[in-house]
Amino acid sequence: MPATLTMNDGRAIPAIGFGTYLVPDAEAPRITREAVDVGYTLVDTAAFYGNERGVAEGLSGRDDIFVTTKLWRDSLGYDSALRAFDNSLAQLGREQVDLYLIHWPMPSLGKYIEAWRALVRLHEEGRAKSIGVSNFTAEHLRTIVDATGVVPALNQVELHPGFQQRALRDFHAEQGILTQSWAPLGQGTLLAHPAIVGIAEARGCTPAQTILAWHLHHGLAVIPKASARERLAANLAAGDVRLEAADIAAIDALDDLGGRLGPDPDRF
Numbered sequence: 543m544p545a546t547l548t549m550n551d552g553r554a555i556p557a558i559g560f561g562t563y564l565v566p567d568a569e570a571p572r573i574t575r576e577a578v579d580v581g582y583t584l585v586d587t588a589a590f591y592g593n594e595r596g597v598a599e600g601l602s603g604r605d606d607i608f609v610t611t612k613l614w615r616d617s618l619g620y621d622s623a624l625r626a627f628d629n630s631l632a633q634l635g636r637e638q639v640d641l642y643l644i645h646w647p648m649p650s651l652g653k654y655i656e657a658w659r660a661l662v663r664l665h666e667e668g669r670a671k672s673i674g675v676s677n678f679t680a681e682h683l684r685t686i687v688d689a690t691g692v693v694p695a696l697n698q699v700e701l702h703p704g705f706q707q708r709a710l711r712d713f714h715a716e717q718g719i720l721t722q723s724w725a726p727l728g729q730g731t732l733l734a735h736p737a738i739v740g741i742a743e744a745r746g747c748t749p750a751q752t753i754l755a756w757h758l759h760h761g762l763a764v765i766p767k768a769s770a771r772e773r774l775a776a777n778l779a780a781g782d783v784r785l786e787a788a789d790i791a792a793i794d795a796l797d798d799l800g801g802r803l804g805p806d807p808d809r810f
Contacts, residue, residue, distance in 0.1 A: 676699065
């Protein structure tokens with residue numbers, strides 16, 4: 543499976559990245575360093591995670607790593623988004639980031655369009671090499687594209703076998719937006735499912751690797767989180783797993799088995 547995927551701005555992004563959600567800042571240097579040591583070339587963080595400084599420490603001397611960070615909802619708006627970006631850069635100790643995302647649209651605040659305008663400016667200035675969004679619905683995406691004419695390079699959304707977001711993925715495909723899955727393992731809810739276990743046994747891999755390989759088969763980027771070195775390595779090795787057509791069909795059939803596990807973007 544491809545080690546990288548191409549976004550609509552022509553830039554390549556690693557297909558498997560290391561997610562740092564719920565990684566404490568004090569632990570982030572060690573865990574980030576281990577992730578890079580086992581071969582990860584993308585690290586995903588966010589202002590809300592409170593670990594940008596720790597991630598930066600873990601990446602010390604590794605300017606070649608693809609870094610994603612995100613704008614939190616308390617900084618939605620134009621000027622506030624620019625200030626938040628500057629703060630993230632300071633925390634990360636970088637002059638630019640590879641990918642900057644709006645973390646949540648928060649439509650009730652009515653500020654995500656102006657926030658997107660700010661990201662467009664940051665991209666034009668070259669300080670955010672690529673820009674995108676997270677947890678946006680098709681309606682939110684249409685709104686910012688209609689307002690600015692700029693299509694996000696990526697939308698990072700909850701996506702796993704129990705919540706496959708097929709309609710949103712189809713819309714992404716139409717617009718040329720790359721889909722990146724957060725909680726790609728469904729927070730572990732399907733790891734013991736007989737279909738997943740059976741496929742893993744047949745292919746000589748773990749249930750987690752089976753699910754990650756399913757994402758990659760569908761052209762989805764993933765950012766699984768792990769703290770143990772062996773799990774970090776195992777998740778990354780999912781790129782070498784080859785599933786059969788029957789395996790993909792069996793996992794596809796699990797859609798809506800678990801449903802959404804995180805907040806609804808229209809109500810959060």
